[in-house]
Amino acid sequence: MFLNIVHDALNTVQLSTMNAAAAKGRLDRAAVVTAALRIADDEGLDALTIRRLAQDLGVTPTALYWHFTDKQAVLDAVADQLWEDARGEIGELGAGDDAFIELRRIFEGLVAVLRRHPAVAPLAPMRAIDCDAALSITERTLELLGRVGFAGARAADAARLLLCTAIMLVTSQPGAAMPDRADREEMLRHKRAALLTLPPGRYPHVEGAAEHLVDCVDDPDAYYALGVDLMVSGLRDNAPAAARQ
Numbered sequence: 001m002f003l004n005i006v007h008d009a010l011n012t013v014q015l016s017t018m019n020a021a022a023a024k025g026r027l028d029r030a031a032v033v034t035a036a037l038r039i040a041d042d043e044g045l046d047a048l049t050i051r052r053l054a055q056d057l058g059v060t061p062t063a064l065y066w067h068f069t070d071k072q073a074v075l076d077a078v079a080d081q082l083w084e085d086a087r088g089e090i091g092e093l094g095a096g097d098d099a100f101i102e103l104r105r106i107f108e109g110l111v112a113v114l115r116r117h118p119a120v121a122p123l124a125p126m127r128a129i130d131c132d133a134a135l136s137i138t139e140r141t142l143e144l145l146g147r148v149g150f151a152g153a154r155a156a157d158a159a160r161l162l163l164c165t166a167i168m169l170v171t172s173q174p175g176a177a178m179p180d181r182a183d184r185e186e187m188l189r190h191k192r193a194a195l196l197t198l199p200p201g202r203y204p205h206v207e208g209a210a211e212h213l214v215d216c217v218d219d220p221d222a223y224y225a226l227g228v229d230l231m232v233s234g235l236r237d238n239a240p241a242a243a244r245q
Helices: 002-026 029-043 050-057 071-090 099-116 118-127 132-147 152-171 181-196 204-208 210-214 220-238
Strands: none
Touching (some): 029 118, 071 132, 099 220
C-alpha cells in the first residue's frame, strides 16, 4: 500500500515536470511579456500575478518559472519592453541634427509608448539603468544635453526630469491608468461633484475651468502636445545662452 502511494506520488511529480517542460517549449519570454502587458492594460497592474499569467497562457505556474524566477522578474521584463518599444519609436539620430529637435523626438517617443501602457508606466524608472534600450536612450539624451551646454549633475537632472515628466503626463491624466471604464467614470463623476459643490464665487477661475480640470478627454493629443512643448521649451530656456540660438 505504502509503495503504491509513493509510486503514485512520483508519477504525479514526473507528470508535472513533463507538463512544465512541454509548456516551456511552447512559451518564450516574449510571449509571457506580451501577455503580462495585455493583463495590465486591460485590468491594471494589481491583476498581474504569476497565477493569472499562467491561466491566460494556458500553462501551469511552474512553466513560467522556466523563464522568470518570480513576479518581480516579470515586472522587470515588462519595464524593459517599454524601453525597447521607446527605442523603436524614437528611431535613429543623425550626427548633425538639431539637438533640441532630437530631444523633442526622445520625449515624444517616451510619451507615445507610455500612453499605450499607462498602468505600467511607473515601472520604467525601475530599469532606467538596467537594460540596454534604457541605457541607449539615456546615453543619447545626455549627449544631446551636453551639446546644448548641460553638463555633470545638471545634465543628469535634466535627463531624469525628461523621463519623470513623460511618466507624469501619462499617469496624471485623470483616469488614464484605470482600465475599467466604469471605475474611471465613477472617479470622474466624484471629481465633477466635488467641484460643483465649491462655494459659489470663491474660486471663479477654478469654476470656469472645472470640466477641463476633471478630464482632458475632449483632446488628449493637445494635452500631450502641450506637455512636450513645455518640457522642450524649459530645456531650451535653461540651456546656456549660446546654445539657445
